[in-house]
Amino acid sequence: MAPTAQRAKKGSKKAAKAPRPSGGKKRNKKRKESYAIYIYKVLKQVHPNTGISSRAMVIMNSFVKDIFERIASESSRLAKYNTKSTITWREIQSAIRLILTGELLKHAVREGYHSFTMKRRSELVNPFYDKVSSRNSSALTSLV
DSSP, X not given: OHHHHHHHHHHHOOOOOOOOOTTOOOOOOOOOOOOHHHHHHHHHXXXXXXXXXXXXXXXXXXXXXXXXXXXXXXXXXXXXXXXXXXXXXXXXXXXXXXXXXXXXXXXXXXXXXXXXXXXXXXXXHOTTXXXXXXXXXXXXXXHO
């Protein structure tokens, strides 16, 4: 019985923490990437009166990360096959066509094309929108 009492006494003592230097900074927590706010915004656009549980949000977040990872790896592979060092919208669109099927494919291609044309249209209206070089801005203003 006596040895267990001694162990308890040894375990009860805590090591004194060294005081932090006055100039030392506190370590920031590593931020976790999440698409939760974007998923929630889309949900409210589509179904304003519907909520989502935290478990369902974890599943949706995992789904979005998985799809993005698949598209990125497939578009990278396509760029490599074509001996290009840059992934363009064409590689991304081709990757989406290979990965997705059915209605999801149709919606993804339509939304991607819509966002691409909206970006292009904003560049045509404001040639310095995306810090376009002077060489390209003269070509863009001639199109307007």
